[in-house]
Amino acid sequence: MKKLLLALPILLLWACSQKDLVNVEGKIDNAKGKVLYFDRLNTTGAEVIDSVTIEEDGRFEFKVKNTKPEFYLLRLSNGQLITLLAEANESLIVSIKGVDMGKDYTVEGSKGSKLVKELNDKLNETKDHLATIRKDLESKKSDPNYSNISQNLLADYVKALQNQREFSIDFIMKNATSLSSYMALYQKLDDNTYTLNENEDIKYVKIVASSMKALYPEHDYTKAILGNLKVLQKKYNNAKVAKLIADKGTNFPDIKLPNQKGKEISLTSLKGKFIILSFWASQDVNSRKQNRDLKRIYEKFNKKGLEIYQVSIDQDEKLWTKAIQDDQLNWTNVCDTKTGSVNATRLYNIQSVPSNYLLDQKGDIVGKNLFGLALEEKIAQYVK
Structure with missing residues (x-):
């Protein structure tokens, strides 16, 4: 009986030491000799908890004290990483197969980590x-x-x-x-x-x-x-x-993009004018034809209060700026060449080019996709 009583505190101590722990173990392929880091991901950055040099069999194991859900990283020094979300007393098994470890791995034993992977x-x-x-x-x-x-x-x-x-x-x-x-x-x-x-x-x-x-x-x-x-x-x-x-009296969403000199210009900066909001592309034949009509209309109505705010969907800055020069476009031309102005096209649900909206002096949309004579006639109703 004495032996049992002596053993009981030791058993309890061992059991307590196993609580509030996260265990992460697994295997990583083709990483012999590389250092695998185990980080805690805080709101201010990553904190290294442990690391191991991968042996021939690719096995690794980390343990960390944990009392609440936390984000962790399994990270190689080359920047490849996996994000995990683990709770206290979870035992994660991670299998890393591909060269791009963040895309080719499986994880078991943690619902949070599965959600992060999803x-x-x-x-x-x-x-x-x-x-x-x-x-x-x-x-x-x-x-x-x-x-x-x-x-x-x-x-x-x-x-x-x-x-x-x-x-x-x-x-x-x-x-x-x-x-x-x-x-x-x-x-x-x-x-x-x-x-x-x-x-x-x-x-x-x-x-x-x-x-x-x-x-x-x-x-x-x-x-x-x-x-x-x-x-x-x-x-x-x-x-x-x-x-x-x-927007008192207006119903159009704003756009703010850089012009060919890099200066950001907003659509609302033209408020009070009659505006043609035109979407185009430098390599689109119909857009370039439309530019010729816009030039004629701009010369006729600009001094009476017409402005054009033209958004390009180009992703090549040189082609865009060359088209502006070649077509001698003297109005506001803007473009986000990194994305093809995708946010602006989403905002106005642009599915093809050329496309346009007509905004009157109050900011109300009074026309859409009018071209040639129909466009000129509509403008004449508002710009006199």
């Missing part, structure tokens, strides 16, 4: 699809049928963005109680474009923030999202007030 898999799929479209646009610029090709590719590009956005929203609504939804809120398609980037998306920040505040009130990520929500709410309120002031 998020990243979809984002990578969308990024790859958008990159393919941009490459196709670039490679087909010399094609005689470029006008039709570019229209179809542009429509495909917009659809891909919409699909990613819908996926992110659906993911958040289904997994609002998981920290993975925090990641879904802040995923980016590139350095400047969030998957959720509309003003009304603040409602999804509110949903995730409310859930995290209830479940993990002291978590650093909870404090971060609540702080971000205050900033976003202030910006949202200011934007609404500004819109009420600036």
